[in-house]
Amino acid sequence: MEEKYELETQLRSPSEKNQLQVIPKLVATGETGLEALMEWMDSRRDRQPNLALAKAYQALYRADTPKTREFLQTRFPDGIITPNSQRDVDYQSVQELLAKQDFKSADTLTRQKLCELAGTAAQQRGWLYFSEVDNFPASDLETINRLWLLYSEGKFGFSVQRKIWLSVGKDFDRLWQRIGWKTSGNWTRYPQEFTWDLSAPEGHLPLSNQLRGVRVIASIFSHPVWTQTSV
Structure with a gap:
């Protein structure tokens, strides 16, 4: 429990390097770690996407549980960025x-x-x-x-x-x-x-x-x- 709290604290740190390192550790803790990632991602929805947000998205995408699927479909239906094209190419x-x-x-x-x-x-x-x-x-x-x-x-x-x-x-x-x-x-x-x-x-x-x-x-x-x- 204490370790999970430390991991969540690191995830909320301003250091992208720390965030990248802690994401796979949270995934390894199972369902509670995935829930922590979902809460963190939800808090960052209105911010500019960064490498850590992309890594968290990938982790939830690959986890492919009912909860992670529902979360990504409702909160990030277009992924972490909405692809932009002046010639209507779908990326x-x-x-x-x-x-x-x-x-x-x-x-x-x-x-x-x-x-x-x-x-x-x-x-x-x-x-x-x-x-x-x-x-x-x-x-x-x-x-x-x-x-x-x-x-x-x-x-x-x-x-x-x-x-x-x-x-x-x-x-x-x-x-x-x-x-x-x-x-x-x-x-x-x-x-x-x-x-x-x-x-x-x-x-x-x-x-x-x-x-x-x-x-x-x-x-x-x-x-x-x-x-x-x-x-």
């Missing part, structure tokens, strides 16, 4: 896969959604031109990035990849090595050699078809969204 299914930590399926669906965002021609060919990326609405790229960022504890997302790219002087070969897309000069084989969980290198996901060259991912990294938002 809710991406959010659901990320909430399950089904990163492989979420990665595949993300590429499909980017083609949908680009238009019919991109959907038919199944891949993007860099010029299509240049015309992406900032709201859509921000939505996709926030979903990946929040549901990966800050580990995945275009903004994470871009930060690493800038840190290595915009050297793509060094970027591929850092994020695990190349090892000892050899391309990582899809899908078996990629890592589809949080043990992956920082920036490992989402994937881009680097075998077609760097122009598409360079256009994503150069998009104005990154100077317009704090992501």
